[in-house]
Amino acid sequence: MTQSPAIPLPPPAERRRLRESQSLTQAQVAQRVGVSRETVRAWETGRTTPRGRRAHTYASLLAAAPTRTAATTASTTATAAVAAVPLTPAQAFDALYAFCAPALVRQTYLLTGRRELARESVERAFQLAWHRWPEVAVDPDPAGWVRATAYECALSPWHRFRARHRHPEAPPADASDRALLSVLLKLPPPYRRTLLLHDGVGLGLAETAAETEASTRAAANRLLHARETVATRLPDLQDPVRLASRLAGLATHARLRAARASTVRAGSERRARNWTQAAIAFTVALIGATAFTLHTAPTRYEPPVAPGATVRGVPPQAAPGPLSRTELKLRKKLLQSTTPTGPERVLPEPR
Template identity: 50%
Template sequence: MTRSTTDEAAAPQLPSPKERRRLREAKSLSEEQVAAAVGVTRATVRSWETGRTSPRGRKRALYAKLIAPEPEALATTTPAATTAPTPVPTAPESAPESAAEPTPVPSAEPTLNPAPEAFPEAAPEVKAMMMGVKEAATDADRDTDRDTDTDTEAEVETEAAGERRLSPAEAFDELYARTAPGLVRQAYLLTGRRALARESVERAFQLAWHRWPEVAVDRDPAGWVRAAAYEYAMSPWHRLRRAHRHPDAPPTEPGKQALFDALLDLPPAYRRTLLLYDGVGLDLPETAAETEASTPAAAGRLMTARAAVAERLPELASAATPAEQSALLHDRLGGLARAEHVPVPQPARAVRTGSEDRARLWTRAAVAGVALLIAVTGLTLHTAPTHYEPPISPAERVGGVPPRGGPQKLTVQDLKLQKTLREQLAHGPERLVPQLR
């Protein structure tokens, strides 16, 4: 065993990103306090809680010790307590993300049970299905995955029944068959575009198959794929594509059309929060973690989105309690998702093949780019001169040369005078010759 493998085995195991956030909030610790205690920035702590990165080394040990649950809490924790819904805000808020956001007021709202065909959740049977893949992980990862009672019961039932362990491809196909149709309907409610909804889900599952070792040991693989599909569907770059520039035609029924228009009029972050909480049935901390926002900010978004939708739906505005309003909105969202004819996603095998083809294509493109760069560099080194040779200027015809300087050509009169002077002797005094004394 190498040194790196030994260090990884000796490092403390961390819970899932959503559980990290829940444990921090249970201890009434803010992101700034955790960042100051560990010695990192607030953005790094948020990245740990969203699952994009994980701490390592000394910071991992400090972070694990900081968010570790109390022994009393571990002794008294029950499955019912871990799945209890988070209190829901009771009054709409105009400024959801302001600095003075109020803490949500508790209310006796029951846990929602969404329709499986419209809003699939990470049911225990899905987690039991993934146990065959989790066996390939390390012993430390398996111990971490058995911390929750749901996973432990599912593992015991699976081993007692003597079921065959699923291969990675079979587990992926099972997850795809259970969650893909419902995710396409959710993406349609999020974007209002049927083709984009199907493309988003297929791309999310291709990414999941590409990172299957990571997704297979996740506590909520369906949530992992859902978050990836939502991120792709809400990308602003789709506006540049002609096929996805405008939403599809709204439903013909007046009630569904009003809800459809109200959803599309909401900002993307508010629309996603409303869909996750009132549609999928996540609690408030899980909704906040998936939308990468604080719990008060998610509560404010939820209240503002409900108020905006209630202006379009009179029956929603007339609900007596927030629980009735949430249940009614959940039914309306499920009915709208099931009523529309969204395209059926491709078979799971086609998605896996597409993911492998895409990875193979990018690998070949990277290899070809590196080979082309090496070839161009070698050609440049071979053909480049080793010394400098000044260029020879090309010949040019010179024009506008000035006339020659000096005496000019003698005229006829000058020549005549010159001849006369040469032929006739000069008559004058003799030349004086100086003599010495």
């Protein structure tokens, strides 16, 4: 009697990336495979490994990812072999981008309700990741690093001052999707982000709290408040499992596409080059201004001019104007009593 071969599965970290690339939550995967959500979480963290029929179902579900790169192949059997091959930084970045970008754009759309802002935020996040790739490559969770950066870019309050974001975008065509998106956008950004990470992405409460930089208790309170708000306005979404399914469906129906990985890398390099040139130009201008100041500055000390002082005893000068009667009499008297003391004036004789 021959023993059935073991089902080849991706590494635990790749299992989570494959699930996120299809915009599936842990609850949805658990429902399709027929296990609990805690079991799927244990599979993705490497604590346990599926076996038998569940392993077949789980492997086929992961193999249905819409995008494949150099890091994975169409066959799950070669996943471990490909992962063992050393990749160049560009190949590793392209693999991370292919796994995370499509689902991350849809998730960011649920945060903002704007398609262009979602694509722009994800592209900016990956540009920062490529610029700081030595740091991101050794991060325990590169996908979480990029996701947190994209969420921060999307929720930045400075977007309200941009002309293109002063007017709302067209809502989804479906009425139920419009209602759900409207409720999400009315939630405070921290509550909206917590609900999306926990029920939409499928993170645990501790992971959600760590990514939102909050305590576990604060994250739990935000999650409960967000669920109560959604259930009050949409009573058919009181079940968290149904809410998670609707969030995944809303993100999938948006049909958002991300740019190519090579375009993102080129944009990151161009942006870094522009900042470097601007820094060099500013440094040159600062050096020129300093040299000009040193050249035109005085070389010896010149004491400052003393402030003016009031001279007392001098009568103020009279303003010009007609002479009074007394002044006219005095003037006439002075002219009559004046006697010449110098030589007589010599006048030319007429011819």
